[in-house]
Each structure stands twice: as C-alpha cells, then as structure tokens.
Amino acid sequence: MHVLQLEGIERTYRTGALEVKALRGIDLTVDEAEFVAIMGPSGSGKSTLMNLLGCLDSPSAGRYLLDGGDVARLKRDELARIRNEILGFVFQSFHLLPRTTARENVELPLLYRESQLSWKEIREAASEALDIVGLGDRMEHMPNELSGGQKQRVAIARALVTQPRVLLADEPTGNLDTRTSLEIIDLIQRLNDDGLTILMVTHEPEIARYAERVIILRDGLIRSDRRRTPERARERIEAWGDDVEDALDEALQEATSHGDIDAPPASVADPVPEEVGIEQETGR
C-alpha cells in the first residue's frame, strides 16, 4: 500500500519578476515501512521536496496523496492537523525547547492534538516514546544537560509520540559525530523494522547507505531511484569497538615511543559543532 504518492509535483518560487522552478515534475510513490534516503547537491530541490512532503508548503502544481488523501490544496490550519496526526519531524538542529525537560519537549505535539487527551495520557505517551529511544532515565533532564545524540533521541521521541504514519528526517545526523550518527541511524533502522515509513534527507553517502532506497535529485527532477540491501548500523557500531581499541593502542605506542608519558586522550568523537540553536547552550 502506498503511504504517500506524488504525481507531477512542481514548485515555483517567485521573487519579483524572477521565477525559479525548484521542483519540475516529481513522481514518487513510497510504500509502507520503506526507508528512503533523498540525496542531491544543494539547489537540487531536496529541501523544497522535504517541505512539501512535510506539509509545511504546498505545491504549485500536481497531486500529493498522503495516507490516501490529497493534501496538495489544503489550507494552512488543515495542513497543521495533518502534520500533527500523520507526520513526525526530525531536524538537523534538533529544535528542542530550551529550559524545558525532555519529557515536556516530547509532550509538545500532543498538546496540539485535535482530540484532546488528558494530562495523564499525554504524560504516559511521552514516557513511552522516551523509552523507545532509550532515554527512559533522562526524562527530567533539560536539553543543555544532554549530549547531541541524546538531544536527537529526544527529538525522535517527540516525532514518535503522535504515532505518525511517516517519519521525516532532515539531515538527522548533520550535527552529530560519526559514532553518534551511527547510533541515531541504528535507532531509525529499528523503528523502520517495526514498520514505520521513513524519509530522510542527507548529503552524506555514508549515511544514505543504511537506507533501502536512495533517491537522487538534480535540478528539480529525480535523477535516480535505486533499491538495495542496506547495511546495518548496529553491525558498524559493534565493529567500532575493535577499531577504537586498535586506534588507541596505536596512539599509545606512538606517544610512548616519542617519550610522552601522558598519552593524549583518544578523541574518537569529533567535537559537536557549536549550535546557534534555540537551546542556546554553552557546551556539553
């Protein structure tokens, strides 16, 4: 069954007399429980496509069937309802509310539910979602007390709490180091295994290879759409442990041979890029 179906989707931006066609006729169907990666150089229209898929924007032409209904011509507030009930969002820069506990961040989408839930139900749903992402013991932590990977897990829990049909991830690993990225991808793969449809925009081929279907955009058109057997992030993580030990041994040997007694710390993890995000945090 198709979860989402695009037919001849176009998106044209007008700035004064200038007309830019960001998408020039996209046809795409995604089935239930697929894990799709969308790639492409900047300017290829992948952000525009993602905004349309996420019902944050409406196409200039074409049909967009989401979960059976056409959403291409819906109004602003109707789209908000679709986003709340059918879609879940994960962003590159997490977008957690600052000075708000993980649990409250996760509760947020449920506050906007049309069918109003009791506080108890909201609370339970949030705890459950945090358990799924493995942060059941960090519920009352503020975003600035969490690492980048943990923040992204909270963000994923927030996307899951509404039990969406589709998870849309926009560069979910863009702000994370390699090791943490793998853990996030592993989480996404496990969610996919449980039957969640996932669309992920990324510009890193390293990350795209964990998806079972990779779509490449160029100049507003789909250039390639390939299916393959994805790698498992979990395997990479397990192999990682040995790699790190090897790297550590090597570094130690080198240090002692140069006469340095204090071996430099094995900085496996790259520092997380400084965020200008709403978290306004000062570091980790």
Next chain:
Amino acid sequence: MKLSAVPYSAIKALRRNTMRTILTAFGIIIGVAAVITMVGLGQGAGAEVEEQVNRLGQNVMLIFPGERQLGGVSIGGGSANTLTVEDAIALREEIPEVVAASPEVRSQRVVVYGNRNWHTPIYGQSADYLQIRDWPLESGRMFDEEDVGRASLVAVVGQTVVQELFEGADPIGETVRVRGLPLEVIGVLSPKGMSLMGSVQDDLMIIPYTTGFQRVSGRSHAMVINVQVYSEETMDVARAKITDLLRERHGLAPDQENDFTIQTQEEVAQIATETSRVMTWLLASIAGISLFVGGIGIMNVMLVSVTERTREVGLRLAVGARSPDVLMQFLIESVILCLLGGIGGILLGYFATETIANYAGWPAFFSLEAMVVAVGVSAAVGVFFGFYPAWKASRLDPIMALRQE
C-alpha cells in the same frame, strides 16, 4: 490546543526568562500602583473635603452681597454694599426658621502684644457666630449680646494667634492692640485645621461686629451674613423666605434681579467636591498614561520575544500548532505578564496610598473597586498590547521560522 496547556505553556515561557519578565512587569506594576494610589488619594481628599464642609457648621447658609456665581466666577460682585446689619437682625427676628444670623465684617490688621506683632484677619461677628460654625472654645468665653450692644473692646482668638503673639501662653485677660485700639482677650478657640481652600482657619481673631464696623474696619455694610437654619428640612423654606424678606427690604421691583446671593452648605460642598473630583481625574489620567507606557513596554518585549523565539514558533507550527494556537499562546503570555504586574501594582499601590495618606493626614482609601478596575485594566492592556506581537507570531511561515538562526 489543549486548553489547560495554554496558561501552562505561557507560564513556562515567562519563567524561562525570569529577569525580563520581572522588569517588564515593572512597567505595569508602576502604572497600576499609580492608578490605585491616585484614585485612593483622590477619594481620601474627597472624604477630607466632606468632613471640612461638615466642620463649616450645621445647616448653614451664607448670604453674599451683589451678584456672586456658583464656583465664584464673578467674585467681584461680592463687594457690593447691599447687606446691612439690620438685614441680619431682621432675618433672625422675622424668619422663624433662622436661629442665628451673623453679619460679618472682615479686615486684615496687625495685632500687637508687648513687643510682638502678627498680621491676621479680624472678623466682626455676632455673639452666636460660634454656634453657627459649630466651633467650641478651648478656654475663656465668647462675647455675648451685651458686648455686641455696647461694642465692647473684647476679642476671641484662634490658635495661630495664641502661638504667634503669646508663644503658647494663656492669653486670657491680656490686652492686644489693633491700630492703637486695646482689645481684651476673653476666649481662645479650639483648633480647626485647614479650610477648604487650604488657608489656616486658626489664624484669626473674632470681635463683636459692632466693634468691627465702628472701630476696626470702617465699613458700614456686611461682607457676608452667616445664617443658621433650624433644620435641614427647613433649608428650602428658609431660603425662599430669606429671599423674599431681603428683596422687600432692599425695595427690589419684581423684574429686578436679586442684589445678593444665597449659598447653602451643600453648594459650598459641591464646589469643593467638584474641585477634588477634577483633581482626582487629573491625577488618575496621569497615572493612566504611565499604565499606557507600561503597556507599550509589554508590546516591545513581546515583539522582541516573538523575534527571539521564531524557531520555537516554527517548531510548534511544524508539530501541528495552528495559527490560533500560536496567537493564543502569546496573547495569554502577555495577559499573564500584565496580571502579574497588576497584582504587584495593587500591593505597591496599597503601601504607597497608606504612606502618602499618613503623611498628608488624610484618610487612606483602598477600595475593592479600584483593585478590580486595576486588574481589569491590566488584563486589557495585556490583550491590547499583546495582540500585535501575537498576531505576528501566528502569521509566521513555518519553513522560514525553522530556518531562522
């Protein structure tokens, strides 16, 4: 949006920036406090005025010569010489409702005692003047009808005169001089405080009107006739009778206007109350302006807050907030901010009113009414000044908002 989540989110957002919340609320706190204080003081002043009017005496009428309009606009007419001592005597003798009538003659003179002197108003009055004014003596006695008939050289002095001339010592039996005329002090008035117009009522000397007319002022006509009527109910009857009698005595033809004006105690009170009411309004509008400025402060901060929290708004929109949800959130935030200010303002206003009223010696008024109005107004300020920023937030494009750095 879940209803109970609206105030909850608003309070969370305000707590995320405690310092700014407090500072912003201060604008409203000061505005509301100013309104409450001004209204409270105005009411206190009004009550004080009322009390002073009562101190004027019971069922008192003042008859002025010539034309004299309510509110004292054409005060110049009061100098006309149309009222005589005989008029006063006739009023008392011929109108049963009139229990006392005192022809008043006033002059400013220097009063000398030993090597001290003091410039004070000297009032010529009848023997029943103190009864009209409901003004008890502190010591000594008031001059009587006999003193008036003989134009005795006696005086009753006010507290200020006692202080200035006798330095607080007992003046009874002492002799003071006015333009060489020796007057024996026979009584001291009890303190009376400020008059409606703010002059010190205790700075005066009262002598028999006969002595006043003949020996001190040199005038032949009464400047005012103070009349006391039997009861409040007979006020109107007495007024009509006095008018008829004076017109007859002055030989006025029916088409001629009165050459005198009658003012009752109520009319005097009305003028005074009107004045204090105008003052209250004036003060309250100044306070209102400061509340308005506080409101603009709220608007400013809310605008900054919306800009700062563009990403937050973007996220809320992305996870399903509708425009009205965002509008409501920011609006409630600003209303809560204003209500906090309102509550703070009530407390501050309460202390300010107490302090100032204490200092001014007025009764302090702190009405529930002013409190309700203040809270209502501050909530209204919140809605009014919060609406534009909230509306702006609700119109944000989620894509742009999410991308904002």
